[in-house]
Amino acid sequence: MMPGMNPRKMQQMMKRMGMQQVDIPAELVIIRTADQEYLFESPQVSKVNVMGQETYQVVGKPVIRELKEELQIPEDDINTVVEQTGVSKEKAEEALKKSGGDLAQAIMDLKKEKE
DSSP states (O other), X not given: OOTTSOHHHHHHHHHXXXXXXXXXXXXXXXXXXXXXXXXXXXXXXXXXXXXXXXEEEEESXXXXXXXXXXXXXXXXXXXXXXXXXXXXXXXXHHHHHHTTTOHXXXXXXXXXXXX
């Protein structure tokens, strides 16, 4: 609500404008983007309905976590590295992850290790 305004008057005003507000007893709210998560613990959550359109309002201090996407290495790439370098599948996969999936770089790195 707005500071300094009588809550009852605010509710009456909102009702006249076709607005309804309901507090939701949330314990945790998570907002996930492509590369981050925003975690709100013990937030104040309100659902506001304005002429059939529902909006959620979250108030609180978020904890921001970076999301790290696990690189998926195709089995064919692992097999190619194994054939070219003679290392185990595990070592080939590790080299591919280290090189960001770059096949040529992984092979060159493993061949340098053997020297």
